[in-house]
Amino acid sequence: MARPRFHVKKGDDVQVITGNHKGAIGKVLQVFPTKQQVLIEGVRMIKKHTKKSQDNPQGAIIEREGPIHISNVKKHVEQTEATGKSAESKSKAKAKPKKKEKAS
Numbered sequence: 001m002a003r004p005r006f007h008v009k010k011g012d013d014v015q016v017i018t019g020n021h022k023g024a025i026g027k028v029l030q031v032f033p034t035k036q037q038v039l040i041e042g043v044r045m046i047k048k049h050t051k052k053s054q055d056n057p058q059g060a061i062i063e064r065e066g067p068i069h070i071s072n073v074k075k076h077v078e079q080t081e082a083t084g085k086s087a088e089s090k091s092k093a094k095a096k097p098k099k100k101e102k103a104s
Contacts, residue, residue, distance in 0.1 A: 037067035
């Protein structure tokens, strides 16, 4: 079976496009290919209750990032201030062919 390929990878800057965290921007910390989910830095912070241990003799409540489905994120591209368009889309713009004029 072929390994699934995704549009984002670890270290990419992404933006959440749907859901409760819509508009949030962060860096991908980890990708879970089998679950098709990603962890994004500072997005979907959840509180995890931990048991007593040597590190935490009282137990603790730890805040950490929760996973988001990979279809709910897109790569984030910085916009230039002058044009308001992204730098990538500007370079990828296609020149329109000129129409031929008919001779009368």
